[in-house]
Amino acid sequence: MRHYxxxxxxxxxxxxxxxxxFYLAPVLYAVYLSLFVRKRIGLGPPxxxxxxxxxxxxxxxxxxxxxxxxxxxxxxxxxxxIMLGFAVLLALxxxxxxxxxxxxxxxxxxxxxxxxxxxxxxxxGYLYSANLSPFNQILxxxxxxxxxxxxxxxxxxxxxxxxTWTWTGYNMITLFxxxxxxxxDLYEAARVDxxxxxxxxxxxxxxxxxxxxxLLFIFSVIGTSQLFTEAFVLRPLGYLADNITPNLYLYxxxxxxxxxxxxxxxxxxxxxxxxxxxxxxxxxxxxx
Amino acid sequence: xxxRQPQTSTIAAEATTGSTEVRAAGKSDRGASPxxxxxxxxxxxxxxxCVLPAAWIVVAMTKDNGQLFSTFGLWFTxxxxxxxxxxxxxxxxxxxxxxxxxxxxxxAGSISAGATIICAMGxxxxxxxxFPAKQFLFNFILGTIMVxxxxxxxxxxxxxxxxxxxxxxxxxxxxxxxxxxxxYLMKVFWDASLPNDLIEAARIEGAGELQIFSxxxxxxxxxxxxxxxxxxxxxxxxxxxxxxxxLSQDSLFPLTLGLNVWNSTSANAGGKPVYNLxxxxxxxxxxxxxxxxxxxxxxxxxxxxxxxxxx
Numbered sequence: 001m002r003h004y005x006x007x008x009x010x011x012x013x014x015x016x017x018x019x020x021x022f023y024l025a026p027v028l029y030a031v032y033l034s035l036f037v038r039k040r041i042g043l044g045p046p047x048x049x050x051x052x053x054x055x056x057x058x059x060x061x062x063x064x065x066x067x068x069x070x071x072x073x074x075x076x077x078x079x080x081x082i083m084l085g086f087a088v089l090l091a092l093x094x095x096x097x098x099x100x101x102x103x104x105x106x107x108x109x110x111x112x113x114x115x116x117x118x119x120x121x122x123x124x125g126y127l128y129s130a131n132l133s134p135f136n137q138i139l140x141x142x143x144x145x146x147x148x149x150x151x152x153x154x155x156x157x158x159x160x161x162x163x164t165w166t167w168t169g170y171n172m173i174t175l176f177x178x179x180x181x182x183x184x185d186l187y188e189a190a191r192v193d194x195x196x197x198x199x200x201x202x203x204x205x206x207x208x209x210x211x212x213x214x215l216l217f218i219f220s221v222i223g224t225s226q227l228f229t230e231a232f233v234l235r236p237l238g239y240l241a242d243n244i245t246p247n248l249y250l251y252x253x254x255x256x257x258x259x260x261x262x263x264x265x266x267x268x269x270x271x272x273x274x275x276x277x278x279x280x281x282x283x284x285x286x287x288x
Numbered sequence: 289x290x291x292r293q294p295q296t297s298t299i300a301a302e303a304t305t306g307s308t309e310v311r312a313a314g315k316s317d318r319g320a321s322p323x324x325x326x327x328x329x330x331x332x333x334x335x336x337x338c339v340l341p342a343a344w345i346v347v348a349m350t351k352d353n354g355q356l357f358s359t360f361g362l363w364f365t366x367x368x369x370x371x372x373x374x375x376x377x378x379x380x381x382x383x384x385x386x387x388x389x390x391x392x393x394x395x396a397g398s399i400s401a402g403a404t405i406i407c408a409m410g411x412x413x414x415x416x417x418x419f420p421a422k423q424f425l426f427n428f429i430l431g432t433i434m435v436x437x438x439x440x441x442x443x444x445x446x447x448x449x450x451x452x453x454x455x456x457x458x459x460x461x462x463x464x465x466x467x468x469x470x471x472y473l474m475k476v477f478w479d480a481s482l483p484n485d486l487i488e489a490a491r492i493e494g495a496g497e498l499q500i501f502s503x504x505x506x507x508x509x510x511x512x513x514x515x516x517x518x519x520x521x522x523x524x525x526x527x528x529x530x531x532x533x534x535l536s537q538d539s540l541f542p543l544t545l546g547l548n549v550w551n552s553t554s555a556n557a558g559g560k561p562v563y564n565l566x567x568x569x570x571x572x573x574x575x576x577x578x579x580x581x582x583x584x585x586x587x588x589x590x591x592x593x594x595x596x597x598x599x
Contacts, residue, residue: 007497008417015410015471019429022463026444027435033443090334093327105331107585108338114577116526118544119570122551123341126348126563127361134344134361169338226436229528233548236555247438254442255533267439274434 027271034265048261055265065266068243069273071156075245076224079160084216086164087171088209092201094172095179106176109169117166121233124162125150129237150238159230159244167223171216178212179205218278225274246270348567349373356563373568380565385572387539388546392525392573394457395542399464400521406465407516408509411474412501416487426475429468437529445533459534460542464524470516477512478505515587522577543573 037051059065090109094102112120126132128149136146149158182205190200228247234240243249246266254263344361351359352369359365377385413419414426444463445454453459482505490500506513528544535541538549547569554561 004417004497005419008413008419011409011413011417011501014406015466018406018462018465019468022444023432023440023466026440026447027432029447030439030443033446086334090331093331097327097331101328102331105335107582108335111342111578111581112338114522114581115574116528116544116577118526118528118548119574120341122547122566123345123570125551126567127341127344131357132361132563137360165337165341168334222434226438228438232528232532233551236552247436250438250442251533254438254445260442260446263438263442267436267442270436271434271439274436278434 030264030267032264033261034268036261038259038261051261055262056269058262059265059269064243065246065249068246068249071244072224072227072246075156075160075227076221079163080217080220080224082160083164083168084171084213084220086168087175087216088206088213090168090172091175091179091209092205094176095205096197106173110173111169112166113170115166117229118233120166121162121230124158124165125234125237128158128234148238150234150240152239152241155234155238155240155244159227159234162230163223163227167220171220174216175209175212178209182208214281218281221278221281222274225270345567345571348564349571351564353561353564356567369564370568373564376562377565377568377572380562384538385543385546385565385569388541388543389573391457391540392542392544395460395464395527395531396521396524398461399524400517402461402465403467403470403520404513404517407467407470407474408506408513409501410471411476411478412505414471414475415478416482416484430472433468441530441533444530448534453534455535455537455540457540460527460531463530464527467516467520467523470520473516473519474509474512477509477515481508481512511587514584518580518584518587521580525577543569547573 034055035050035052036048037054038046039049039051090105094106127134130136130146130148130150133146133149135149139146148154186204187200190204195203226247227245228251231240231244231248232251240248242252247270250263250266250270253259253266347362347364348356350364350368350370350373352372355365355369414422441463448454448459448463453462486504487500490504495503525542526544527542528548531542531545535545538546541549547566550562550566550569554563554566
């Protein structure tokens with residue numbers, strides 16, 4: 001076997017090269033950067049000097065960042081269960097259906113996933129916007145006040161709707177595939193024992209969906225923590241706070257304020273937080 | 289591993305045959321019952337929700353900018369301006385939209401081809417060879433999916449800046465070649481599609497390792513190659529954050545970025561609003577994916593269901 005080690009490495013080399021250069025190195029660089037602070041010494045322009053954990057101390061006291069995290073948390077607590085709930089419901093409904101209509105549903109439900117998020121968010125932005133929204137056109141025809149979808153009170157909900165629209169079908173297809181993998185003998189046996197359709201769902205299908213659901217949950221947590229494009233695209237169309245998501249705040253800290261070391265510290269904190277949240281679930285999958 | 293084997297082969301089998309026909313699972317339903325009616329109603333409501341934005345685009349494509357604001361957004365108005373919008377799209381700002389479309393094709397095409405080859409080779413190494421710390425390395429690479437993209441892209445920008453790749457196509461293409469999920473998929477496909485006995489037999493016949501990979505392996509794994517290539521293509525076509533950070537010259541933009549620039553200049557005071565062109569451009573930029581999605585539907589599902597059966 002030793003003989004083939006070199007061959008194995010040659011096959012791995014292209015992946016490892018780009019992985020180290022464009023994935024690992026930037027992350028390590030972010031950690032390194034985060035240890036520096038920008039200080040003005042004397043009259044000269046500000047300089048990057050070593051600051052140890054100063055950026056991190058600043059971050060945990062930065063109310064803008066903490067409010068961004070809070071938005072992320074509130075968003076996740078509401079949006080993820082709603083999206084996964086719909087996905088489970090639709091997958092169960094489609095699992096029992098035959099014919100043309102369910103087949104069309106399966107294809108169409110999945111389609112939003114194939115649409116670039118930047119485009120999907122743009123179109124939803126127009127459906128939300130004060131002047132273009134057909135919803136508000138209907139309300140106006142009924143002499144009702146328009147809904148300000150992009151106002152601070154509703155904007156998280158509006159972003160949540162875009163995310164739900166994009167990903168429910170994807171989650172549904174994955175759950176649907178898991179349901180299709182359940183051997184039919186299980187149902188036969190249950191039916192011989194007099195199980196009702198509902199008890200088959202409750203005691204066979206749902207428990208067997210748990211591993212897939214856990215995985216989708218982790219993907220959703222990661223997705224929530226990376227929320228950026230939707231908020232960025234909606235910004236020109238309404239008032240969105242800089243810290244509506246932590247990632248937007250991070251991006252603006254780096255791209256607008258050019259404070260890369262502080263942005264690096266925020267990025268590291270965010271990554272650690274995601275790891276802490278999804279770690280236990282990952283271990284749950286690993287032990288299976 | 290012993291447990292995972294039959295499941296992974298299901299994925300490959302499904303991807304190969306494209307069979308997602310409902311098997312004898314669940315109770316079959318005959319005739320119209322209130323329960324069935326209710327179920328179809330629920331399915332139909334969600335169907336409308338899914339196509340709503342697409343319906344708005346289709347209608348918006350036929351209107352000029354004034355009509356977009358003055359007429360009902362979900363129904364057509366005369367006179368139609370569809371052809372004018374297409375012409376406007378092709379000519380606005382010195383035909384820059386066509387350039388963006390070409391750029392998107394270059395980005396998605398080269399990333400998809402490059403990442404697929406790299407993942408196929410890497411997946412082969414993880415599937416067919418033994419080397420020290422193999423399992424650890426594999427888990428580590430997969431674990432990096434959790435790193436937020438901002439944590440990656442912002443320092444990446446600084447690094448690319450130092451080596452002069454900022455504001456070049458390479459600055460978008462090279463970092464996108466890393467695809468941990470593609471590597472995972474390729475390993476699964478290699479596990480399922482190329483029996484180890486076949487490799488042993490070929491070795492006894494005197495075939496070289498690279499020969500085994502390219503002459504015996506690759507033809508057996510075509511489904512996997514198409515699946516990963518498709519996922520990479522879609523990922524690259526849809527990418528927004530990396531080009532946003534790396535590119536500042538609009539002649540290098542992909543479609544996603546370009547249309548959003550039009551959107552923000554349309555919203556600015558002083559900018560000429562071109563919402564009609566943005567709507568038309570949105571449809572044009574989604575079309576290639578929708579076609580690929582319908583034509584190659586079975587490969588999408590092959591890639592996705594790998595997530596379902598993992599674990």
